[in-house]
């Protein structure tokens with residue numbers, strides 16, 4: 001019998017990637033292409049949707065060529081994507097009416113400030129699980145309708161379609177036949193009621209968005225259409241936003257499972273099962289990717305994680321490369337009392353202070369490069385522990401296991417320190433491409449390529465497990481120092497604001 005593969009399309013913020021996985025969930029081919037970032041004004045970020053589609057299709061073709069395979073050898077396609085990024089296009093011609101407004105874009109920040117001032121925060125959170133922010137799709141769609149000439153009239157005539165990047169790719173893959181998004185992506189638009197599982201009329205009316213523009217919302221796992229773009233018919237069978245896909249790719253199927261991504265920033269998701277757990281400490285409630293019923297997750301983010309290591313390398317020039325940080329960490333027995341709070345862009349959950357500044361505490365004449373590097377690496381773990389504690393508090397689940405991924409998860413020192421400081425087991429999988437893997441799992445399950453979650457769990461290869469080895473007295477002392485450093489950093493910011 002001829003071997004078949006699952007194709008994962010991983011459409012990220014800076015590149016489009018395609019990975020072919022085999023029956024064992026192993027990578028057999030990977031192709032990647034970067035695309036242009038547009039910054040038309042300070043704080044504005046755009047992508048050209050046609051370039052996104054062209055690079056995504058391009059890497060899919062290249063990956064197939066690399067393997068020398070035809071469409072009949074691909075069992076299904078799974079899609080995972082940068083979330084929240086917004087595209088509006090003409091239903092007839094398929095042409096975008098404006099560039100994609102990227103999740104990072106701040107152009108609608110004032111619009112959201114107004115929404116908050118009008119007292120919407122609580123209602124938005126109750127319906128969508130989100131804290132009102134320019135980051136989500138809602139105000140971006142409204143901006144396009146309000147600012148691109150002729151667009152509002154067309155939208156009201158039912159001639160336009162809105163979608164996040166998954167919708168845009170599916171529309172193109174199916175030649176305009178299918179207009180859908182999945183639960184996970186819908187839950188990041190700030191237009192979707194995550195409890196009733198429907199678009200919210202009140203929010204649509206508030207932002208002036210006609211319902212005719214919206215995609216149908218479908219489960220993350222299931223055949224939603226077929227593509228002929230690769231030279232033969234292939235089912236599209238899985239969709240999930242990147243973070244939810246990574247949780248699924250980490251086999252975080254059950255309630256209590258947590259994944260923590262150590263990338264440029266950090267993202268943590270906790271599967272809360274069929275309960276949508278609310279939080280008032282800066283965490284978001286969102287829909288997790290599930291293979292059958294709808295599952296929920298709590299999500300929190302660290303603004304600066306690996307970026308702090310880049311700062312050591314590029315600005316301070318105390319490192320030649322990010323991986324070199326590990327050698328410095330091991331050169332000293334501790335940080336010598338130094339704490340780095342890398343709040344370069346404010347502090348997220350559970351502190352929520354946009355004015356906080358990066359700070360270093362506890363310097364002495366004996367502080368060395370190694371101490372500084374180690375304190376910076378440790379700060380990734382402290383921030384992660386803060387998020388984890390916020391999740392424990394909100395969910396009532398005593399989380400003691402963390403599935404790690406992302407570039408900085410390659411640092412064994414960091415992983416061990418995380419285990420120690422969180423008194424938790426850290427599991428780092430062999431395949432750290434968990435985002436693409438999640439989309440592949442979803443698609444493969446939908447078409448019976450893999451039988452069930454149990455089969456996937458069995459083939460999952462664990463790379464390395466880190467067990468806590470620090471005494472509780474030492475842990476308390478370390479965490480106490482970190483909390484003191486954060487308090488001092490926040491105090492600095494408060495006094496600066498008052499001055």
Ligand code: ADP
Pocket residue numbers: 262263264265305306307308309310322323324325326406407408409410411
């Ligand atoms: P993203 O997907 O967010 O662009 P990655 O998951 O590729 O990021 O991770 C890259 C980040 O990880 C960079 O910020 C880099 O500084 C950091 N990093 C990579 N390797 C290491 C390492 N061995 N130790 C510490 N940090 C690392």
